[in-house]
Amino acid sequence: MGYRVKAEVMDAEAVDRALTRIAHEILEANKGCGDIALAGIMTRGVDMANRLAARIERIEGTPVAVGSLDISFYRDDVSIRLAPEVHTTDIPYPVDGRTIVLVDDVLYTGRTIRAAMDAIMDYGRPAAIQLAVLVDRGHRELPIRADFVGKNVPTARRERVKVLLEELDGRDAVLIMEDDGEGE
């Protein structure tokens, strides 16, 4: 199975600006960061959540709680395939009554977000759940939308969106990949 890069839709500066804007939007929508906590979805969502938290702290001067969420056990396709790697969920703050901002790299079918909402609900009863994503690529299969979006990227289903982050991949970028036609 092969994929080749079709286009780079965001470079490092664009990713940086998008995250800064999302941080401001989160603060504006919630009138500060008093009652909010971030929950990054494994794996790239966690790095994004940490970066957003750092920016929010820089802007507001107060730290915001960050957790990480592994949704492997909440997926709706467990009987079809297993998640390749299972990580441990770490939500180090009480969820009850808080506004939880879910953070993920790409919003696609919405199934991951459905699973993440169920996972958060198992920790308590949040006042609200919001969603921040770096890329919204469309093709929703569930009635789910993002509150904060870095960039809307129209894609075809056969394409893939790859988010690269400094922490894991050595550089920041968003790539659109397409099938190189050589099959699996």
Add this chain to the structure above:
Amino acid sequence: MLTSKHIMTMDDLSADDITLILDTAESFAEVNQRRIKKLPTLRGRTIVNLFFEPSTRTRMSFEIASKRLSADGVNFTASSSATVKGETLRDTAKTLAAMSCDLVVVRHKYAGAPQMLAEVMDCSIVNGGDGVHEHPTQALLDLYTMRQALGRLEGLRVGIVGDICHSRVAGSLVPALRKVGATPVIIAPPTLMPARPDVLGAEVAYDLDEVLPSLDVAYLLRVQFERATRMPFPSNREYAMLYGMNLARMERLPSHAVVMHPGPMNRGVEISADVADSTRSLILGQVESGVAVRMAVMYLLLGGADSGAAA
């Protein structure tokens, strides 16, 4: 994905399978600390606990594990079933198969009962202890507990002490330790050693006090009076004096070493009460790990099953 569809003996698991199970169990251990200890993962799956022998911790551990994964657990106890009317194991298995369950956990007094079930049923089989043969999930939870306490498995020296010849725990733990690169040492009086201890692949010793200073784990086995055909030693007191773990013997262990026991304990025989309740005893930790490890086993055996052929 695991290599095998069943976990009947340690032969079904590769070293990579064992690591996958232990890593997955770590995630489930976190779930067991939550206020809401339930995941939707195995919704709609049916897990049958088929127990032909008495059990507290193993049966409850499997039952709790299946409930925490939202599977439907059904318990079968031989005393209140058609077994007392003379139904054979084979017919019981066929009856269960006709009710289409997804996983069967079986405990039976005869070695090989899980393999027989696998012949007549399509679902996954987990051995919950068969005779004096194997008890693989016990070995897995023991490995998990050792890894949590000591940070590694490779290179550990684990002394398994006592009733080796009647122990299905030892039957699984010895090969399990070898697979992960640890060294099992079996220590017992000659009357409780198997006829050919060398074939197990463990180091063999008869003097516990001599071995103690070299161990990372002292694993005491329950003396299974109910399986022994005659008393294997003159008195419980003599056994405790020569092979029982007590405070003085615990002092002879290296300072980092830990004490384990699969339960239920004969306090005062293979382990003294003060050792069992000491901070170096991992006995309750083993029970706690059991739930997470069995959740991991169920998840890995049942998850992804539909694509087993295609993957």
